[in-house]
Amino acid sequence: MKYQDYIKNVPNFPIEGIQFKDITPLIGDENAFKHAIDELTEFSKTLKANKVIGPDARGFIIGAPVAYALNAGFIPVRKPGKLPREVITYDYELEYGKNTLCMHKDAVKKGDRVVIIDDLLATGGTMEATIKLVETAGAEVVGLGFMIELIDLNGREKLKNYPIKVLMQY
Numbered sequence: 001m002k003y004q005d006y007i008k009n010v011p012n013f014p015i016e017g018i019q020f021k022d023i024t025p026l027i028g029d030e031n032a033f034k035h036a037i038d039e040l041t042e043f044s045k046t047l048k049a050n051k052v053i054g055p056d057a058r059g060f061i062i063g064a065p066v067a068y069a070l071n072a073g074f075i076p077v078r079k080p081g082k083l084p085r086e087v088i089t090y091d092y093e094l095e096y097g098k099n100t101l102c103m104h105k106d107a108v109k110k111g112d113r114v115v116i117i118d119d120l121l122a123t124g125g126t127m128e129a130t131i132k133l134v135e136t137a138g139a140e141v142v143g144l145g146f147m148i149e150l151i152d153l154n155g156r157e158k159l160k161n162y163p164i165k166v167l168m169q170y
Contacts, residue, residue, distance in 0.1 A: 044115045049143065051073045052075070053076075056076065059076075078101070080100050107137065123155050147167045149169045
């Protein structure tokens with residue numbers, strides 16, 4: 001499957017100078033989406049993951065079907081003010097600003113094997129923050145899966161201690 005055929009480049013979004021990779025054509029195509037989810041699921045199976053985390057918001061779209069296929073729990077990691085119970089938080093840098101991520105304090109526990117699934121690996125900031133949340137809660141991050149990696153931003157370097165699956169690189 002040539003996933004790149006389903007990605008649309010959007011210049012200057014969300015801010016000037018950013019070349020946004022739009023995955024909506026890929027997830028809107030039943031064959032491409034199924035193939036991508038199957039690939040990320042097979043990777044997650046090899047890690048024996050029992051929890052899948054998807055960072056807000058596109059990580060929900062990709063992570064939830066992977067969790068379903070694995071018969072694993074799905075945990076959303078959200079922006080501040082979006083989760084109703086006690087949370088743990090982590091502040092981090094994006095390629096175009098700053099952000100904070102939150103996870104329910106009791107979402108994972110010691111012994112959980114977590115795979116984190118998201119649409120894009122850029123600078124690695126979102127993944128680093130999500131890993132910190134998981135490890136603070138006492139679970140183990142066993143791998144990271146992405147649809148896209150922007151190789152020039154060197155995000156993989158921050159994440160070199162974890163197995164990584166990427167479906168396409170730019």
